Amino acid sequence: MFNIAYDTFFKAFTRQLFAFLIILVLLPSASALTTTATVTIEDPNSAVIVNNAPMTCGAVVCVGNFGEADCTYTYDFSTCTVWGDYNVTITYTHSGTNCDATALDPVTVVETYEYFIYNCPDTQAPTTSDNYSAEDGVWQNSDQTIMLTESDPIPSSGISSTQYCIDTTDTCIPSIDYVNPVTISTEGTSYFRYRSTDNAGNVQTIVSRAVMIDKTAFSVDAGTDKTSNSIFTQDATVTASLSGISSYSWTKISGPGNIIFGSPAAEDTTIWADTDGTYVIRLTVIDNAGNTVSDEMTLVWDIVDPTTSDNYASDNIWVTADQTITLTPTDPAPSSGISSTKYCIDTTDVCIPSTDYTIPVPISSEGINYFRYRSVDNAGNVQSIVSKIVKIDKGPPSILIESPLGVVYGTQWIWFNITATESHTSVDWCGFSLNGSSNITLSEDMPTHFSYFNDTVYLGNYNVVFYCNDSNGLMDSAEIDFDVQYGCTDGVPDYDTKCSVVCGADAECDEDIHGEYKDYCHISGFTYFIDMCSDACLLIDDTQQVCNNTGTNCGGADVECDGYTTGECFPDGLHFCNALCQNETASGNCIPTPVMRKALVHYTVDPYNRKLEINAIKCLIRIYLGATCSDPRRQEYIEIAKTLPDSILPN
Missing domain, CATH: 2.60.40 (Immunoglobulin-like)
Structure with missing residues (x-):
């Protein structure tokens, strides 16, 4: 068996922190013994940092019956990564013969040791x-x-x-x-x-x-409600947000048509609509913190003009009293409401309404007035001007009596002549009443001039009342008194208003009334008579002889030009009295060329002061050309033309 020198190993490990020293003790003789060893090291986290690293073993030395060998493994713990217990496992195998030359079976031994490393270097910040x-x-x-x-x-x-x-x-x-x-x-x-x-x-x-x-909600004001008929700019107000504004968004919430935004992602935008109606429009604003605020405005889109009615039923009709006109403005749907109704009054139909209508308008000026008005709605739509013609005539025609005059007449043949004028309308009718009799219509022989030849007045006092109506039915009157000193003969009472004694058809007077004048002439607007029917039914000269007092008198019933002045034209305009008091065809002599020229110039250049109207000019032209003029006033026309001043003729 063999042992490990633990003390030597441990001290070497803990002292150096970077090396293992292993001493193997072998028995008995190690002359033929060999040893191999490997090391496995795990850190405190069980991570293997060295696996089967070989150890170096020295030669076996026999000491007594034991054999010893030094085995060394070096590991640098300066690279350790964690403090704590490290597990070191040593695996070694020896084989060969013992020191005493006995056979040694190969033996593998595993030894495990635990070491605490407490000073592993830490140089990295957490x-x-x-x-x-x-x-x-x-x-x-x-x-x-x-x-x-x-x-x-x-x-x-x-x-x-x-x-x-x-x-x-x-x-x-x-x-x-x-x-x-x-x-x-x-x-x-x-x-x-x-x-x-x-x-x-x-x-x-x-x-x-x-x-x-940013937790504070900001404020959004989409702007005032609008009523419009054209594109406009909507001015919104957004208060400052702590985080700042991220986005703006204009949208239509309701309404009949499409809303077009000029700048839908801006604070302010132009707006218009394609269909009349009421719209709700919203502005939504989001700040950088995600706070969302919105506000709405109402738009009334109205492109329809307002209308205005009046109560005036007498448009362009003459009336005889002051007039009052009432206006009623209306704004058709979609109604933006009436902003104003204005009117004006002039006499030329050109004024622009500028006076605010508040109450019915009275009109009292006589003549032709134009009452013009229109309305404007809150969207700015302007009604076309309406014009009413207010024609007021509160006065009757004015009558000027030209004849008879307030004198005594010695004849029953008297011309009734008046001039009737009307400032505003026209004179429709003029007539007269003689001593309360029924009205007799006067003839309008020229504009504003009316006449009647009266041959029914005899001896007595007379009152004639002239009446004239204008086109409005207004009437005025004028009267005058005159006397007649002419009476009937042959026992007919003077108060008889109509002489009943007449001459027979075979008499010279030919069924004329005794005392009646036969022929007449007109001088300076007055009628004078030439012959008179005598009590014997014979024609005798007019004792006044007015008609022939400017020339040679051809008086006498036996004279062909009886009662005419030589050179004077006959009433027929076709004959004239020659120097022999004979009736001679005029052949233009009744109207000399200078006289005809004066008549034509007078009619042409002075229309407002005419003494000769168109019917007189036509008659004179016929006479001048030798034709017949049947107008009973033909001789009067000639006399008037003669009296025209020569200065009116061009040089």
Whole structure:
């Protein structure tokens, strides 16, 4: 058998920390003995660090009956990784002959030893991990909790301490012992700094985590509600968030059509719609901490013009009293509401409504007025201007009596002449009543001039009342009194209003009434008579002889031009009285060329002061050309034309 020198081995192991020394004791003679040995070493964690490393054995020396041999194995424990008990297993085999030359069967022996290594070198700093790497430097909207896990790498001397600190400048030195997970609730940016120290005095480099907390909700105002008919900019207001704004989002919540946002991901945006109606629009804002706030606004999209009705049934109709117009504005669906209703009044139909309508509008100005109005809704839609024609005429026509005059007449043939004017409308009818009799209609011989030839007045006093109506039915009247000193003969009473004695068909007067004038002329607007039927039914000269007082008198019933002045045209406009008092065909002589020219120029250049109207001009032209003019006033027209001043003719 053989023994191991334990003491020698142990001392060598513990003293040197890096070598084994094994002495084998052999029996009896070791001259022929050989020994082989291997070593297996396990660390305290059962990890095999050396497996079957060979040992070196020296020669066997016989000492008495025993043989000894030194076996040496060297292991450098300066590279150890952990303190504690190391298990060393030595396996050796010897064979050959003993010292006494006896045969030795091969023997394998396994010996196990346990050694404590207490001073394994630790030069690495410990490490510490946390659960906050994903949140580091990222905004959060709630309290944050950080958990630390420390470790000391091999060879480990063990963790002596783990400490932390919290500040806002990322400069503090960890000094608070870590025991339990640390909760941070302060809003804003905080820095959580930590490190660990091992038992060998190695200190970890400080680790810093940025803890960013924003728990305060910010405010969002989507802006005022809008009513519009065109694209507009919606101005929203978002208060500052501690963490800053991450995103904006404009969306339609409800409404009949599509909403188009110019900048849907911005705080402010342009907005318009493609369909009329009411919309709810939302602005959603998210900050960097994930806080979400939204606000809504209402949009009424209205592109339909408002309408306005009135109660005026007399549009473009003449009325005789003040008028009042009531307006009723309406904004069709989708209604944005009426913003204003305005009106204006002018006489040219061009004014722009600018006066706010609040109550019914009275109109009292006579003449043609234009009442113009329109409404505007809250979306800015403007109604087309509506115009109503308000025609007011509160006064009747004005009557000017030209004849009869308030004088005594010696004839029953009297012209009734008046001028009737109307400022706003027109004169529709004029007539007269003589001594209360039924009305007789006057003839309008030229614009605003009315006449009637009256041959029914005889001896007596007369009152004539003239009446005129305008197109509105307004009437005015004017009256005048005159006397007639002409009476009937042959015993007919003077008060008889109609002489009943007439001349027979075979008499010179030919069924005319005694005292009745046969022929007449017009001078300066008055009618004068040439012949008169005598009591003997004979024609006698007019004693006044007005019609022939400007030339040679061709008086006398036996004269062909009886009662006419030489050179004077006959009433038929076709003949004239020659120097021999003979009836001669006029052939244009009744109207000399200068007189005709004056008549034409007068009619053309002075339409507002005409003495000759179109019917008179036509008659004069026919006479000038030698044709027949049947107008009973033809001689009067000639006289008027003659009196026109020569100055109206062009040079």
